[in-house]
Amino acid sequence: MSNSTEPPALELSRIAKAFGAVIALTNGTLQLRKNSIHALVGENGAGKSTLVKIIAGLYQRDTGEFLLEGESVDFSSTAQSKAAGIAVIYQEPTLFPDLSVTENIFMGRQPTRSLGRIDRKLMREEAIGLFSRLGVRIDPDRLTLGLSIADQQIIEIAKAISLDAKVLVMDEPTAALSGVEVERLFTVARSLRDEGRALLFISHRFDEVFDLCDTVTVMRDGAYIATSPIADTTVEQIVRQMVGRDVSALFPKEEAVIGDDVLVVEGLSQPGVFHDVSFAVKSGEIVALAGLVGAGRSEIARAVFGVDPYSSGTVRINGAKVPRRNPAAAMKLGLALVPEDRRKQGLVLETSVARNTTLAIQRSLAKFGFITDRAENAAARIWDSRLEVKTASLDTEAGTLSGGNQQKVVLAKWLATNPSVLIVDEPTRGIDVGTKAEVHRLLSQLAGEGMAIIMISSELPEVLGMADRVLVVHEGSITAEIDRADATAETVMFAATHSAAEVAR
Amino acid sequence: MTETTSTPRTYRDYAQPLWRRLLVSREGAVIAALVLVVVFAISFVPHFAQPITLTYLLLDITPILLIALPMTLIIITGEIDLSVASTMGLASVTLGVLHQAGMPIPLAGAIALVVGAAAGALNGFLITVVGLPSLAVTIGTLALYRGLAVGLLGTTAVTEFTEFWTDLAKSKIAGTSVPSVVVVILVLAIVFVALLHFTPFGRGIFAIGLSPETARFSGVKVERTKFILFVLSGLISALAGLYYTLRFSSARGDNATGYELQVIAAVLLGGVSIFGGRGSIVGPLGGVFLIGVLASALRLANVTSDVINIITGTLLVASVVATSFLAWFRTKRARPGKKTEILAVAKG
Amino acid sequence: MNSFTKGLRAFVTARETGILLALVIVIAAATIKNPTFLFSSDGFRDLLLTPSILLLLAVGQAIVIITRNVDLSVGSVLGLTAYLTGRLFIDVPGIPIIVVFLIGIVFGGLLGLINGALVAFAKVPALVITLGTLYAYRGINVVWTGSDRINSSDMPKEFLGLGTQSILFIPVLTIIAVVVLIVAAWYLRNRRAGRELYAIGSDPDAANLYGLKVTQRLLVAFVLSGALAGLAGVLYAARYGTVNSQAGTGFELQAVGAAVIGGVAIFGGSGSVWGAAIGAYLLLTINRALPILGVQDFWQRFVVGILIIGAIVLDRVLALRQAKRLTVARNI
Secondary structure (H helix, E strand, O other), X not given: OOOOOOOOOEEEEEEEEEEOOEEEEEEEXXXXXXXXXXXXXXXXXXXXXXXXXXXXXXXXXXXXXXEEOOEEOOOOOHHHHHHOOEEEEOOOOOOOOOOEHHHHHHOOOOOEOHHHOEOHXXXXXXXXXXXHHHOOOOOOOOEOOOOOHHHHXXXXXXXXXXXXXXXXXXXXXXXXXXXXXXXXXXXXXXXXXXXXXXXXXXOOOHHHHHHHOOEEEEEEOOEEEEEEEHHHOOHHHHHHHHHOOOOXXXXXXXXXXXXXXXXXXXXXXXXXXEEEEEEEEEOOOEEEEEEOXXXXXXXXXXXXXXXXXXXXXEEEEOOEEOOXXXXXXXXXXXXXXXXXXXXXXXXXXXXXXXXXXXXXXXXXXXXXXXXXXXXXXXXXXXXXXXXXXXXXXXXXXXXXXXXXXXXXXXXXXXXXXXXXXXXXXXXXOOOOHHHHHXXXXXXXXXXXXXXXXXXXXXXXHHHHHHOOEXXXXXXXXXXXXXXXXXXXXXXXXXXXXXXXXXXXX | OOOOOOOOOOOEOOOOOHHHHHHOOHHHHHHHHHHHHHHHHHHHOOOOOOHHHHHHHHHHHHHHHHHHHHHHHHHHOOOOOOOHHHHHHHHHHHHHHHHHOOOOHHHHHXXXXXXXXXXXXXXXXXXXXXXXXXXXXXXXXXXXXXXXXXXXXXXXXXXXXXXXXXXXXXOEXXXXXXXXHHXXXXXXXXXXXXXXXXXXXXXXXXXXXXXHHHHHHOOOOHXXXXXXXXXXXXXHXXXXXXXXXXXXXXXXXXXXXXXXXXXXXXXXXXXXXXXXXXXXXXXXXXXXXXHHHHHHHHHXXXXXXXXXXXXXXXXXXXXXXXXXXXXXXHHXXXXXXXXXHHXXXXXX | OOHHHHHHHHHHHOHHHHHHHHHHHHHHHHHHHXXXXXXXXXXXXXXXXXXXXXXXXXXXXXXXXHOOOOOOOHHHHHHHHHHHHHHHHHHOOXXXXXXXXXXXXXHHHHHHHHHHHHHHHHOOOHHHHHHHHHHHHHHHHHHHHOOOOEOHHHOOHHHHHHHHOEEOOEEHHHHHHHHHHHHHXXXXXXXXXXXXXXXXXXXXXXXXXXXXXXXXXXXXXXXXXXXXXXXXXXXXXHHHOOEOOOOOOOHHHHHHHHHHHOOOOOOOOOOXXXXXXXXXXXXXXXXXXHHHOOOOHHHHHHHHHHHHHHHHHHHHHHHHHHHHHHHHXXXX
16 A cells, blocks of 8 residues: 555645636546556546546646645646656547657657667667566557557557656546456556556446556546545445436336347358358347447448448348448438447537438438428427437537537437437447436337337446347357346356357357 | 427527628628728729729639639538649640531530549549549649640640630620620529538538548448539539630630639638538639639739739638637637636535 | 568668659660660759759658648749849849858748748648748749849859759759758658657647647748748759749649659658659659650640659558558457
8 A cells, every 4th residue: 555644646636627618627636646546437527537638738727736746736738747757548549650659659759869860779679678568569660550449558558657657547448448458458557556656547437447446536517526445435336426316227128019020130241340240130129239349349230331341241121131331221221320439420510419410311301402401400409309408509519518418419310310220339338327317218218119229338237237139249250149038247248258159158 | 308298398590690690700701801892992993893894804703703613512521622723724625626626616515524524533533432632633633634735735726716606705694794604603603502501412511521420420422422523523624614715715735724723712712611511602702703803903903913813822821810810719718707606606 | 570671671662662763764764765865964964953953842842741731832932032042143243152042041941931830820721821822922923023034144153053063973953952852861760850740740639649849840841841942942043044933833733743752641641751852853854754755745744643643542552451451460
């Protein structure tokens, strides 16, 4: 345990920050000690990312204290916070794809020799040293282009170590990692902790928080709520602190009449991505596609919908063949896909709520080929109110809405197409608990009305609560099909981490 | 979410009233500037207020007006077409060579239009199928098509054209000083306004410019849309080239050199964002007129016509910098005020 | 594979090697048809001399393109500086040649600074800014020149001599251009500031997050482009002796073309000034070789167009293959 008479590695006290009329933080408080991995949890909008950006030097606080090893600091740029020993690893690593891994680590502070020349030999050796310290094997000369997210994160950590960062902040690092990669990351994190550094781990995944961290701080609505040692608290307690009330019956799956096959996928294959995928979904059913991140579920969904290509296999809706690589045709046949990345694939952030809501039904709104704003607004009004989207006016930019409301707009957009098959990819990722429940209720209701639903989710409780059937995907193949009655965390996880042959045994 | 029988939420259509939205827009600024310049010119520049000024003004800016239409759409999707002037030249040469060989103008003109569309199709193919960046491709085809035009005619020019057609190009609407080509421009302008602002195709264009991935995920045919736009650009550039040739009774390989810059300058001046996703037809047309009127007024005021280049360049830079500055200013203006204090107290 | 084979493979597959080979083939073909193309004192000299001005522009352009920008004003800067050069000799009799060089370079650098400041501070795309300055600078040039023209009789013989003399069979102008090339290449490869230019072009957002001095670097890149265009303008006056208001028109597109052919990616982040330089030579040598190979010189621009399109198609195909190779490598 850390020496409690030493000042904390990083201390934030009653930090406040506002952007015009939007208050992001009223009370940001945090004490990061050395030799500790500290979790920071809170719903979306709780103020975590604003706090992180203040730590990183991207924003300046309005009021409050920011102490680094007991000394007050005020960073006006990321360069300054870096120089002070703070490293932040974001969800999406920001590296230079055209440059080598080594250059990425040392950019801006390459070792030099005479005439200001960069000492490439020394740089390369240092990079190799860093990688061996982290226990990874990456070619120091290879370009960053094409590296997996997991490897890119390792490069970011290598950067942090070479900067001798005393404080490392990891913002949702495991979102895009497979199980093996998560373990590798945790091993590295633990060794960094043991070296005397302070780590801040931001995550929505409680199992990881309890596995890796020793302390947890909860935030809610821009304010500090509580800090507890992990050993002294439970998931329920943390959730209650996050939400401020008891949360019960998160997943109200209603009974629905299950009809005939609506969507039939046979032998779908795309080399290197997925192989021989076959399944069927009936009307009124909710089928979950479970598996680890990176298993290929989103890729399968995108291929079925037509955004991505596939080399062999067929997709049929109500008997009609869905053409390859043609989303518009798939939509006409009754297919809809709510994509994984709502900001980049689901919404046009810089345009209005109305425009976003009607983007998929433009053709049907048009009379004699022409469409007016009025017709758009009328249709948007119907669907946005049905989903209870919170917005002041229809021409508000979609990018200014909260995560939960953004997701509602995307759902409204796709429900407006009146699909017979709805694929939702991570429907509740990054949304507050309240909206989560709304979305689940909606999906359940839609199934009750006869829609066939495929739900891709990485959250086991969601999968187990909502699905009539669970299809488990592992490295591009379906390894198991489990009925609701037989689905447990163990059976699903086993199928998610083993090949089909092993599961069959 | 409650039961489906609950009363639906009410939303305002727009956050601000119409007049405010119009006033604050880029298009409003360009039109206002245009009006100011026209008033100034009428008052202070000798001979400006005569009908013949209008005639020559319109005859001169016709090609730019025409090409600005598809160029606007292309820039809104986030692409660019630098080869338009070269396509003009290529169409001009095609007309000249075919007519000189004995082909009547309507047929030769039709073939020239097809050549223009083909040129646009090649651009479209390289950009949407091969996946190359439009800046690089159209820099290449700028040289390619111009080179083809010059290669076909060499240093000669074709100057013999059927009088009927050359007269038509320069003719005016009966009883007025407005050239007949204005009719063509008006028709096309209306078509493009309808296309961009009132069809799913047009909304798709805006979506592509703002978020190409989302557009694709929403069923917008991104590649097909862009391809069509480049073919349109080639077609209309060819049309502009035909007009140019007939008006001056001259088909040369280097006709209309440099016109692409004038078109792009006018389009950007008219409020179309170079980043894509924003713009209209009215703004760019206003931009073309603004530059045209300035050029005309300067010429009549006996100022060297090359001053217009300095003005065009400076206007272009100033307008884009001003937009950037305004955006920055708006974000900086966000400071905590009374409102936040009240809210802070409420939260306790 | 060991570092020797790695190095060898990198050399063989490098774009620069490819276009160098193409250049050699073109020269060989033209020389076979007409030996005086290469094997005469005039032929050899012109081969090296003519592209040296474009080389300077291409190097400057490459530096800017690497940062994910473009500088379309260089042709106008060249014209303006060439005219300034003539005017300096006329209006300041006895002015030392070296001073004229310095003024030309500084003047070009200042014009480049305007571009850089607008791009870096106003955050407006370089395409638009340099389009505007292309117009504005050319307009100033024309208005200043009026109907005037600089003639070779206006400039001192020693200055014009630079344009025709050679040292050890290599023209002086070429030597100047090559020295600049070597310095630029060294800087881009070995100095931190040079590597940061690549980083900025590879991912501007990441560059900001890294804390790189992006504004400063961009300013320097544009100042360099302008300064090199200024130097090119002085050399232009020395080489051709006559300068009218249209000097340099169209050179910017040639410069961009040379860089693109030379392997500088239009999206920034990769490529070298060596490639841009060889691209400049390839472009202009093909132009001169065409008439000898039986193609009328009207077709020059057409050939340039083919080269540019060919280069970027090739880039795309190679990039797709490389991306596939790199991603498949990690998909066990």
